Amino acid sequence: AQSVTQLGSHVSVSEGALVLLRCNYSSSVPPYLFWYVQYPNQGLQLLLKYTTGATLVKGINGFEAEFKKSETSFHLTKPSAHMSDAAEYFCAVNLPGAGSYQLTFGKGTKLSVIP
Amino acid sequence: GAGVSQSPSNKVTEKGKDVELRCDPISGHTALYWYRQSLGQGLEFLIYFQGNSAPDKSGLPSDRFSAERTGGSVSTLTIQRTQQEDSAVYLCASSLAWDQPQHFGDGTRLSIL
Numbered sequence: 001a002q003s004v005t006q007l008g009s010h011v012s013v014s015e016g017a018l019v020l021l022r023c024n025y026s027s028s029v030p031p032y033l034f035w036y037v038q039y040p041n042q043g044l045q046l047l048l049k050y051t052t053g054a055t056l057v058k059g060i061n062g063f064e065a066e067f068k069k070s071e072t073s074f075h076l077t078k079p080s081a082h083m084s085d086a087a088e089y090f091c092a093v094n095l096p097g098a099g100s101y102q103l104t105f106g107k108g109t110k111l112s113v114i115p
Numbered sequence: 116g117a118g119v120s121q122s123p124s125n126k127v128t129e130k131g132k133d134v135e136l137r138c139d140p141i142s143g144h145t146a147l148y149w150y151r152q153s154l155g156q157g158l159e160f161l162i163y164f165q166g167n168s169a170p171d172k173s174g175l176p177s178d179r180f181s182a183e184r185t186g187g188s189v190s191t192l193t194i195q196r197t198q199q200e201d202s203a204v205y206l207c208a209s210s211l212a213w214d215q216p217q218h219f220g221d222g223t224r225l226s227i228l
Binding site: 046101 | 119121146148150157158160163171174206208213214216217218219220221222224
């Protein structure tokens with residue numbers, strides 16, 4: 001079984017500062033990894049995903065994440081926070097292979113951006 | 116093209132009533148998923164459809180919950196004899212295939228009085 005841990009249920013950064021949202025996973029095999037963003041009263045929007053290949057993945061809105069197998073991590077970063085980045089962010093994992101279609105989500109990290 | 120559409124966006128009902136939640140996936144997406152999002156439990160998988168079949172119903176919390184999908188398109192999640200603990204946001208997602216990224220609708224916020 002796989003699991004996801006997001007460190008920090010709430011993160012606050014100043015506008016223009018670095019955004020770092022942490023995600024660690026537990027999996028019996030190399031997983032597929034995802035970051036989703038959720039704005040108030042909306043569904044989840046895919047920011048980026050890692051399946052295979054290059055471990056540094058670039059997504060939408062200037063976000064990127066790096067898969068580090070040795071650390072079982074997939075932290076999300078953005079060099080300069082914008083007010084519009086304020087939202088809740090979810091890290092998710094599923095396992096490649098037949099039947100492994102369930103996404104397992106972390107508890108989420110709510111990002112606040114201070115002007 | 117249109118994204119995943121869910122209706123209603125909000126539903127308030129009395130304890131004990133039955134409710135139906137609807138999901139229209141993205142056209143051409145063969146895989147469809149239901150998740151539940153609640154304060155205490157976070158995001159939980161409920162059920163997965165491939166076409167009209169549901170090979171994985173493992174996340175349905177009780178036999179009061181059921182879902183169907185017709186024509187390989189629209190899906191309905193039905194909750195019978197609703198309880199207060201059923202209050203949550205029910206999210207639907209679809210994908211081109213089971214191993215492709217899932218695209219989510221805006222959810223139905225269900226409140227049980």
